[in-house]
Amino acid sequence: MGKRGTPLGIDVGGSGIKGAPVDLKKGDFAKDRLRIDTPHPATPDAVAQVVDQVVDHFEKETGASPIGITLPAVVIRGTVLSAANIDPAWLNTDAAALIKEHTGRAVTVLNDADAAGLAELHYGAAQGERGLVLVTTLGTGIGSALIHDGTLVPNSELGHLEMDGHDAEHLAAASAKVREDLSWEAYIERLQRYYSMIEMLLSPDLIVVGGGISRKSEQFLPQLKLRAPIVPAKLRNRAGIVGAARLAADLAG
Numbered sequence: 001m002g003k004r005g006t007p008l009g010i011d012v013g014g015s016g017i018k019g020a021p022v023d024l025k026k027g028d029f030a031k032d033r034l035r036i037d038t039p040h041p042a043t044p045d046a047v048a049q050v051v052d053q054v055v056d057h058f059e060k061e062t063g064a065s066p067i068g069i070t071l072p073a074v075v076i077r078g079t080v081l082s083a084a085n086i087d088p089a090w091l092n093t094d095a096a097a098l099i100k101e102h103t104g105r106a107v108t109v110l111n112d113a114d115a116a117g118l119a120e121l122h123y124g125a126a127q128g129e130r131g132l133v134l135v136t137t138l139g140t141g142i143g144s145a146l147i148h149d150g151t152l153v154p155n156s157e158l159g160h161l162e163m164d165g166h167d168a169e170h171l172a173a174a175s176a177k178v179r180e181d182l183s184w185e186a187y188i189e190r191l192q193r194y195y196s197m198i199e200m201l202l203s204p205d206l207i208v209v210g211g212g213i214s215r216k217s218e219q220f221l222p223q224l225k226l227r228a229p230i231v232p233a234k235l236r237n238r239a240g241i242v243g244a245a246r247l248a249a250d251l252a253g
């Protein structure tokens with residue numbers, strides 16, 4: 001695929017909006033990523049303006065090629081249907097239409113964990129896996145991507161399963177470890193309960209764990225007792241951008 005066909009991936013997170021052109025053969029950035037602080041409040045219009053800056057920055061590399069954008073929310077056919085970790089102003093916004101209006105480019109919007117799942121499926125820890133793969137991201141919240149025989153089942157939202165009367169992500173996301181200053185032992189106990197519940201409900205064949213904390217996976221993954229193998233994600237913080245760009249390119253044909 002020539003330079004003009006290089007898709008752009010953009011990851012909209014709580015603290016930063018990050019983008020890079022993606023080399024689909026390698027499953028990696030074709031150029032260093034650009035990061036801009038997420039505006040506060042992170043309303044759709046404010047975020048769309050930052051997205052414009054990222055798009056302009058990579059104009060030379062990506063030309064008129066498709067753009068894939070992740071949001072930490074349920075996204076159905078471009079429209080945002082939940083706002084657990086983003087500004088409530090996003091609810092019912094047609095994010096794909098908004099960004100398309102700003103950029104004039106083909107735009108695909110998807111859930112952040114689903115994007116990470118697609119990246120792990122095509123280029124990372126879930127490559128070539130059949131059966132049921134569950135990719136989870138442990139960060140501010142818990143994101144999840146369910147993939148069956150290589151097909152994503154979008155918007156699974158397993159971070160919101162209930163644990164002790166709370167959203168599981170409130171107790172077991174990486175942010176909970178920091179907020180409550182939990183020891184590894186105490187945090188592992190929560191992860192054990194979380195992933196045991198997932199196994200009981202879904203019987204996955206493979207569990208992949210991403211998010212910043214997966215950099216320290218040797219501190220906690222070997223301690224978890226599960227039937228399914230549980231392994232660290234390979235694309236780490238590149239997963240959202242790579243997965244979003246890949247889906248945008250696939251949908252554009």
Ligand code: BGC
Pocket residue numbers: 071072073074082084085111112113114137139140141142143144157159169
């Ligand atoms: C949101 C998900 C998101 C996850 C990780 C959750 O709070 O509901 O949509 O994937 O956080 O960002």
